[in-house]
Amino acid sequence: MTAGLFLAIAFLAPPAIADEAFVTAQGADALSIVDLSKMETVATLPIGGKPAGIAVSRDGARAFVTSPEGKFLTVIDAATRRIEKRIPVEGGPLGVAASPDGKRVYVADLYGRRLVEIDLASGAQRSVGVGAMASGVAVAPDGKTIVVADRDDNALSLIDAATFSRVATAPVGKHPFGVAIDASGARAYSANVESDDVSVVDLARRKVVATLKCGSRPYTVALAKGRVFVANQHGDSVSVFDAETLAPVETLKVGEYPEGLAASADGARVYVANWFSNELWALDAQTLKVLGKAETGDGPRAFGAFIRDAE
Secondary structure (H helix, E strand, O other), X not given: XXXXXXXXXXXXXXXXXXXXXXXXXXXXXXXXXXXXXXOEEEEEEEOOOOXXXXXXXXXXXXXXXXXXXXXXXXXXXXXXXXXXXXXXXXXXEXXXXXXXXXXXXXXXEOOOOEEEEEEOOOOOEEEEEOOOOEEEEEEOOOOOEEEEEEHHHOEEEEEEOOOOEEEEEEEOOOOEEEEEEOOOOOEEEEEEOOOOEEEEEEOOOOEEEEEEEOOOXXXXXXXXXXXXXEEEOOOOEEEEEEOOOOOEEEEXXXXXXXXXXXXXXXXXXXXXXXXXXXXEEEEEOOXXXXXXXXXXXXXXXXXXXXXXXXX
């Protein structure tokens, strides 16, 4: 190959696509899209209705944003960064998660004691009863189990996705809000805001098997590199635990009032949205060092799975 031909091919090759964070900025009524290779906000989409919850589909094709005050779910084409449609959801749509195949979206109604399933192809909705003030939602990797944090019942609801029925409840700490499920689908983790701890729930046994003491007002949980990360709102910190031994590893100082917490697809990085300081921080999941910061729109909540894997 001649040098000239090599240069021509290199010039024509498309640029590498970076991972992105889709950060709901509640105060700005918008969605901030952050290029994670540069740690820079590269696009802002007006959403409305005080957006809070966010879920990016596993294939990265779509993002789903809840607007509790607007009573709707916004569906976004993640590649083009354009709004596809808005779907009305009565009550107070807050927590949101997508099925692994991206065909269905699950929305927690904060006020209606229910979880709503939306079929994206047909637009059909159905709901199942859960506990009071339904908040966070997580779907097991195999798509068979959905977990909902029932804040005012101090419990998790376990939903069978196939029958869309509640098959069990698991008592946890006080006021669970964010919830996560590990890669094996064996355990769920709930951040319990008012008891300052995280409940570790064995999903097969449907019971708490451990309690992790955190900082003040833990809000969300993320899992990466064999570790459990917990955002502590009032502590301006992230608590880190070993996922196997459940022993505390470290407490990291971050921005003001951290809320959203999510890991990159490879688990190398953990991202934390700091609501009061309007920043997204990138943390190395292994060394626990701060790798970068990005400015976001006002009031970044990023409540849910907000990382889009470019690959």
